[in-house]
Amino acid sequence: MAFERNIGPKIVLSITIILMVTNYYLSPQLFQDIGKYIKEFVVVIAAVMLGLGFINALLRDIPRITKKEPGQWYFSLLTIIFIFVMLFLCAGNKYMPGTFSGMYSFLYQEVYRVLGNAIGAFAAFFVFTATFRAMRLKTLEAGAYTISHILAVLGNAPIGAVIWPGIPIIADWINEVVVSAGLRGFIITSSLGGVILVFRYVIGKSETVLGSA
Amino acid sequence: MFYSGRIGSFGILVLICIIVYIRLRQVVVGKSPTIRRLPALESVEEAVGRAAEMGRPVFFNAGYAAGGLTTIEAPIIGAAMSLLHYTARLTARYGTGITIFLGPINMVPVSMDVIKAAYTIEGVESDYRETMVRWLSDSQFVYTSGFMGACQREKPASHVMMGGFWYESILLGEAGRNAGAFTVGGTPRQGQVHFMVAICDYVLIGDEYYAAAASVSRDPEEIGSIWGADDIKILILGLLIVGSILQVLGIDWITQLLKL
Numbered sequence: 001m002a003f004e005r006n007i008g009p010k011i012v013l014s015i016t017i018i019l020m021v022t023n024y025y026l027s028p029q030l031f032q033d034i035g036k037y038i039k040e041f042v043v044v045i046a047a048v049m050l051g052l053g054f055i056n057a058l059l060r061d062i063p064r065i066t067k068k069e070p071g072q073w074y075f076s077l078l079t080i081i082f083i084f085v086m087l088f089l090c091a092g093n094k095y096m097p098g099t100f101s102g103m104y105s106f107l108y109q110e111v112y113r114v115l116g117n118a119i120g121a122f123a124a125f126f127v128f129t130a131t132f133r134a135m136r137l138k139t140l141e142a143g144a145y146t147i148s149h150i151l152a153v154l155g156n157a158p159i160g161a162v163i164w165p166g167i168p169i170i171a172d173w174i175n176e177v178v179v180s181a182g183l184r185g186f187i188i189t190s191s192l193g194g195v196i197l198v199f200r201y202v203i204g205k206s207e208t209v210l211g212s213a
Numbered sequence: 214m215f216y217s218g219r220i221g222s223f224g225i226l227v228l229i230c231i232i233v234y235i236r237l238r239q240v241v242v243g244k245s246p247t248i249r250r251l252p253a254l255e256s257v258e259e260a261v262g263r264a265a266e267m268g269r270p271v272f273f274n275a276g277y278a279a280g281g282l283t284t285i286e287a288p289i290i291g292a293a294m295s296l297l298h299y300t301a302r303l304t305a306r307y308g309t310g311i312t313i314f315l316g317p318i319n320m321v322p323v324s325m326d327v328i329k330a331a332y333t334i335e336g337v338e339s340d341y342r343e344t345m346v347r348w349l350s351d352s353q354f355v356y357t358s359g360f361m362g363a364c365q366r367e368k369p370a371s372h373v374m375m376g377g378f379w380y381e382s383i384l385l386g387e388a389g390r391n392a393g394a395f396t397v398g399g400t401p402r403q404g405q406v407h408f409m410v411a412i413c414d415y416v417l418i419g420d421e422y423y424a425a426a427a428s429v430s431r432d433p434e435e436i437g438s439i440w441g442a443d444d445i446k447i448l449i450l451g452l453l454i455v456g457s458i459l460q461v462l463g464i465d466w467i468t469q470l471l472k473l
Contacts, residue, residue: 024224027216042283053348071366093372116354122361123380126387127408133390134411138214145410179417183403192229192445193289193423195434196438201291204436204461205237206427208294208327 010204017202057083148174221471232448233441240437248439253415254425255398257300260371260395264294265307269370272312272394272407274360274385275301275324277353278377281317287379289401290320291423292375292426294327296399299429300373301331305340309370314363315348316356357381368392375417377398386412 023035061076092100135146154160155171200206264271277294279287304311313324324346332341349359382405398409399417409416416427423471427435454465
């Protein structure tokens with residue numbers, strides 16, 4: 001008897017989706033308990049995956065360091081060092097918080113978060129460069145985009161009302177009528193696409209999410 | 214039995230499933246609609262061709278999509294995997310190679326399998342490398358900075374960004390553009406579409422993203438789901454028009470029905 005490839009995972013996927021849908025719609029305790037267990041199971045799998053990720057990182061980066069892979073080995077070395085430093089500090093913070101919590105907090109608050117914010121700040125420049133490119137009046141769409149953009153910017157800045165009192169009114173109208181209407185249509189159709197994709201998973205007509213296509 | 218206020222939405226869900234299933238069956242027995250071509254999807258081949266001419270890599274980005282398959286982002290990521298499969302098949306055919314950058318760690322084995330399957334179908338399984346899949350971080354800015362660094366070092370010819378993007382979409386897109394990459398984008402997340410429009414040469418927006426994911430396979434049953442989706446959109450449009458008119462006339466039974 002021949003079995004289709006992936007038939008087991010497909011059945012698990014279908015049943016899980018159906019159970020989670022029933023968990024949302026049906027109130028009896030049984031469905032609530034099943035939903036709760038599935039969510040807990042996901043947390044357990046995620047925890048196992050963290051351990052697997054740790055081992056994978058070591059398997060990937062240690063050979064790169066030993067082979068001195070050009071352009072890569074120093075990044076791998078830094079990765080391994082920081083993995084062990086954070087692991088040591090996390091364990092220390094749990095068992096000897098008096099000694100380690102300061103160092104752990106320092107690395108998280110003063111290094112990790114600050115570096116993250118620095119990367120986030122790039123967005124300010126990139127919004128400018130992307131907008132500059134998009135606002136070149138090459139097509140009708142680009143023209144509509146540019147005019148709406150200018151009105152929205154002026155409408156939100158005090159200078160807009162100084163130039164002409166109607167600008168903030170037009171900007172509000174664009175935001176509340178045009179943008180809202182467009183976004184609702186967008187949300188409805190996007191959600192519909194998502195629902196249909198999940199339905200295809202349930203009936204086994206799409207399986208790329210399982211890793212094959 | 215049902216939670217109060219959710220019977221109406223359950224009815225709509227069942228109706229959607231029935232319509233899509235009917236259309237799927239109709240396509241199987243030979244009835245098939247004509248599907249318009251999506252320029253953004255066709256431009257993926259142009260992007261891969263460019264990479265082949267320039268001898269530089271194709272970067273695929275599925276977005277940070279926190280949590281990946283374990284969150285509400287799962288359908289978006291699932292569709293991204295279909296588009297990855299399509300792009301990977303093209304890169305296998307043209308011999309350019311592909312590199313996907315991932316945020317959710319649970320997508321690493323899935324992506325490896327998808328790319329490997331694509332290379333196997335094209336008959337070049339030996340060209341597949343595990344290094345084609347790069348997991349950067351499940352932290353948004355670490356992921357973003359990792360990708361930006363890769364763009365500067367490796368100068369991709371093309372950047373295909375299709376998936377669940379958050380605020381990092383503009384950073385990723387502009388990093389690719391600054392490295393000289395031809396950029397094709399797609400996301401159903403309404404908060405990021407305006408960035409995509411500004412950044413990319415071609416964009417799939419809204420449900421086009423899911424339709425593209427379904428149509429890349431050219432499988433008749435996938436086409437059936439697009440056909441079903443169009444039927445439902447017409448139904449929703451009709452419901453909106455009739456509902457609005459009835460509401461103006463003071464008749465609110467459609468609203469009451471949906472609130473059940």
